[in-house]
Amino acid sequence: MEAVNPEPRAFDPHMLEALVCPVTHSRLKYDAEAQELISEAAGLAFPIRGGIPIMLADEARKL
Numbered sequence: 001m002e003a004v005n006p007e008p009r010a011f012d013p014h015m016l017e018a019l020v021c022p023v024t025h026s027r028l029k030y031d032a033e034a035q036e037l038i039s040e041a042a043g044l045a046f047p048i049r050g051g052i053p054i055m056l057a058d059e060a061r062k063l
Contacts, residue, residue, distance in 0.1 A: 009051030011035070021046075022055050038063070 013030050021028055021039035028037040028046070036045040037053050044060035046053055 011048045011051050011053065015053070019053060019055070023057055036061070 011030065011032075016028060016030055016037075019028055019037065020026060021042050021044070023044065024039060024041040026039060026041035028039055030036075031038055031045070034045070035048040037048065037055075038045050039060075040063075042057075042060075043063045044057065045063055046055055046060045048054070
């Protein structure tokens with residue numbers, strides 16, 4: 001039997017109520033097109049992979 005890859009999970013925007021920037025502890029904005037969480041205060045964009053936000057400063061892109 002051949003393995004079937006499931007659809008990638010989508011990020012749930014309701015998670016923004018619980019998530020904050022790990023650097024500044026400020027609110028984040030969700031960029032659905034880029035699949036990133038934006039921290040304007042830190043000048044960083046945290047990637048979302050498979051519906052899971054990667055909240056590590058080392059993984060973030062500088063804005």
